[in-house]
Amino acid sequence: MVLGVHLANGQQTSTKSSQAVNLSSELLFKLPAELLYEGNNLVPTGKLKVKTYRLEKVNLPSSFNMSFKGKTVVVESVIRLTITGETFQPGAYTIWIDDESQTDVMHSATELVTVIYDRSLLQQGATLAVSYDTLGDSRRTVLPETLSVPADAKGIDQGTEDEITITRIRLNRARATDSISVIEIELTSRDVFEARNSERVFQIGEFETYGSNPPDGDGYKWIIRMPLEVFEKLEDGSAVFVKAERGKRGMHGARIITRLNKHLLEK
DSSP: OEEEEEOTTSOEEEEEOSSOOOOOHHHHHHSOOEEEEEOOOOSOBTTTTEEEEEEEEEEEEEEEEEEETTEEEEEEEEEEEEEEESOOOSSOEEEEETTEEEOOOEEOSSEEEEEESOGGGOOTTOOEEEEEGGGTOOOOEEOSSOOOOOGGGOOTTSSOOSSEEEEEEEEEOOOSTTSOOEEEEEEEESSOOTTTTSOEEEEETTEEEEEBOOTTOOSSEEEEEEEHHHHHHSOTTOEEEEESSSSGGGGTTOEEEEEOOGGGBOO
């Protein structure tokens, strides 16, 4: 049968299942769950007097297929995000993860609860906030603690680091006094990169830049360029992210594709 699955942010997808699976918000908010992380702030903060949050993994009664960023995956569990506070008045609330809104929110006198299907929204250090929609006030009350994402809560795009590797790191030394030395990092994929012959934003540490295919490339290689001074300051083993746009907003849906290996620098 075709099953309609409503996402916490109001989106909907369809999937085929051999059994009927009732994934109503009420069920997902009440099912037993495994605690993954819980903050410890006890002091009410801001206009809405928010305190802290917790992340829980909810194992579903039956799995189903869902498409994330062009990949079909089997979903066996979801993440339940609960915001705690001193007192929440009756009405409609929105939970914010950075600038991503979660509008399917249930609440009690002291808790706001939403369910996350797309775990790529859960980025380490993301800002959590709440707005009270009933009064038409879009201002957000920000939690004092940023998001901490344990391994069990990471998304499908945050852990596939073995498909892409760094195959070469080369130094192009400056040849003039007014130029700088540049590092070229060559990435090689077992499969053709999704955006062949186009550009993608790569981020290592705080440094971000556009990468591109080599002029004679076949779609399996990308080149990242950065000043030697920047490369020297990066920690060996730093995650290499690929994302759709520059800046903090680009981290929504960003994925770790490999890790920096400075030992590959050609002498």
